Amino acid sequence: xxxxxxxxxxxxxxxxxxxxxxxxxxxxxxxxxxxxxxxxxxxxxxxxxxxxxxxxxxxxxxxxxxxxxxxxxxxxxxxxxxxxxxxxxxxxxxxxxxxxxxxxxxxxxxxxxxxxxxxxxxxxxxxxxxxxxxxxxxxxxxxxxxxxxxxxxxxxxxxxxxxxxxxxxxxxxxxxxxxxxxxxxxxxxxxxxxxxxxxxxxxxxxxxxxxxxxxxxxxxxxxxxxxxxxxxxxxxxxxxxxxxxxxxxxxxxxxxxxxxxxxxxxxxxxxxxxxxxxxxxxxxxxxxxxxxxxxxxxxxxxxxxxxxxxxxxxxxxxxxxxxxxxxxxxxxxxxxxxxxxxxxxxxxxxxxxxxxxxxxxxxxxxxxxxxxx
Numbered sequence: 001x002x003x004x005x006x007x008x009x010x011x012x013x014x015x016x017x018x019x020x021x022x023x024x025x026x027x028x029x030x031x032x033x034x035x036x037x038x039x040x041x042x043x044x045x046x047x048x049x050x051x052x053x054x055x056x057x058x059x060x061x062x063x064x065x066x067x068x069x070x071x072x073x074x075x076x077x078x079x080x081x082x083x084x085x086x087x088x089x090x091x092x093x094x095x096x097x098x099x100x101x102x103x104x105x106x107x108x109x110x111x112x113x114x115x116x117x118x119x120x121x122x123x124x125x126x127x128x129x130x131x132x133x134x135x136x137x138x139x140x141x142x143x144x145x146x147x148x149x150x151x152x153x154x155x156x157x158x159x160x161x162x163x164x165x166x167x168x169x170x171x172x173x174x175x176x177x178x179x180x181x182x183x184x185x186x187x188x189x190x191x192x193x194x195x196x197x198x199x200x201x202x203x204x205x206x207x208x209x210x211x212x213x214x215x216x217x218x219x220x221x222x223x224x225x226x227x228x229x230x231x232x233x234x235x236x237x238x239x240x241x242x243x244x245x246x247x248x249x250x251x252x253x254x255x256x257x258x259x260x261x262x263x264x265x266x267x268x269x270x271x272x273x274x275x276x277x278x279x280x281x282x283x284x285x286x287x288x289x290x291x292x293x294x295x296x297x298x299x300x301x302x303x304x305x306x307x308x309x310x311x312x313x314x315x316x317x318x319x320x321x322x323x324x325x326x327x328x329x330x331x332x333x334x335x336x337x338x339x340x341x342x343x344x345x346x347x348x349x350x351x352x353x354x355x356x357x358x359x360x361x362x363x364x365x366x367x368x369x370x371x372x373x
Contacts, residue, residue: 004031005329007105008073010093011084012037012046015107019082020050020065022322024057025312030325034073035065043067070096079332080105082133082325087112091120094130103129105328109168109349110342117346121372124342131328131338132345134172135320136165138327142173144278144297144305145253145260149177153276153299154255154267161252163236167352168345174225174233175347177253186227186347188368193223193235193358204243223355235355265299276300294319343372 009016009032016035023030037043043066051061067073070093073081080103083093091111097104104124110132111120124130136142149157160177162170175186199215218239225233241247253260258267263278278299284292293313297305309319330336347370354365 004029005326005332006031006033006077006079007082007325007329008032008034008036008067008076008078008080009082009084010036010070010073010097011082011107012042013084015084016046016082017050017053018321019084019325020047020061021054021057022312022314022318022325024050024054024060025314025318026309026322027057027060030322032061032065033076033078034067036067036070036073040066040068074100074102078102079329083107083110084133087116091116091123094120095123098124098127098129101129103131103328103332105131105133105325105339106342106345107133108345109352110345111349114350114353117350118371121342121346125372130342131331132340132342132348133321133324133328134169134340134345134348135317135324136169136173137176137340138320138323139316140280140294140297140305140307140319141263141278141316142251144299145251146176147304148260148265148278148299149179149253149255151304153258153265154253154260155257157253157255158230159232159234159252159254161234161236161250163238163241164249164251165242166237167355168348170235170237171225171233171348171351172344173251174235175227175344177251178227178231178233187373188228188366189351189354190226191223191351191354191358191365191367192226193221193355194362195219195221195359200238200244201246202240202244204245205240206243221355221359223358225351225355278304346370346372 020032023032035043035046037046047066081097082105083090084107085093094104094106111117157178160174162174197217197219200218201213201215202218203210220238223235265276267274276299278297280297281295283290293310294307295310296303309322324339327336327339331338350367354367358365
């Protein structure tokens with residue numbers, strides 16, 4: 001890209017600070033132009049908090065980022081606006097910005113409940129300028145596996161097992177791995193979910209280490225998603241699984257000619273069953289002095305994922321968020337396809353709401369006849 005993407009952010013919570021930190025780490029590619037809060041004072045406070053998060057990159061976060069209002073932020077001519085506000089407030093804010101004909105990148109989920117999802121689609125679905133900041137498919141490991149699937153490594157995939165992240169994020173990954181990223185490919189689904197509580201050690205939270213090694217009650221949700229035509233997903237998530245250092249993250253993708261399990265691949269070839277492995281080139285290990293970074297991922301001697309941000313030394317989740325911000329800017333400029341259309345984000349949350357409902361009632365939940373389908 002010839003110039004950094006210019007964006008404003010509505011909201012002052014941790015997601016805003018997250019994006020500001022990434023922009024400070026890569027100012028040549030990401031340029032925030034305004035932060036809008038409930039008040040100008042709250043926007044200024046969020047900027048102070050972002051500077052703390054972004055040390056030692058704070059020189060790239062100027063006081064002028066704090067805006068007095070959405071109108072002032074739009075006057076700074078952002079290419080798009082990120083809406084990172086609470087679920088119940090998000091639809092109204094999205095509608096306001098779409099009304100000004102400014103593209104929107106909505107944080108997940110874009111609305112709180114099924115009625116809110118349908119109402120949001122009726123209000124802005126036809127505008128065609130709303131995308132969703134669903135970044136998980138851009139994380140290096142997932143991106144590499146998606147690339148393998150697109151190359152036909154295991155034939156057409158029909159089953160995914162995922163134990164990693166929660167609800168709509170997990171649904172996004174399951175749908176994408178199955179090739180259902182196109183909302184038109186998913187017209188209905190049947191969901192069955194249950195929860196089970198058992199003691200587990202869980203010493204790390206978003207606030208840091210809490211200490212102690214005594215098991216505490218933690219709930220596990222197991223859910224099946226039947227998309228029809230033999231396509232299915234198995235969801236497995238434990239309370240606080242993002243942070244608990246004693247839990248593995250697992251993904252299995254089963255296709256007509258083989259299976260991917262995390263970074264391991266088994267597939268049928270003309271020479272019979274052949275194993276393979278996704279290999280990640282990471283520098284800064286042992287005596288390597290190139291700096292701590294992931295450079296690329298290869299399979300059978302061919303690069304299938306290349307980290308376009310390796311100079312920034314971002315974490316893998318950072319890379320995914322930075323990439324969807326840049327992809328949004330490239331789409332707005334007409335240089336790239338839509339990063340994650342609103343209809344996909346609506347499907348993700350509708351199915352996650354169905355999982356919650358099925359776990360509550362103990363019955364199957366059918367999801368169909370939705371406005372965006």
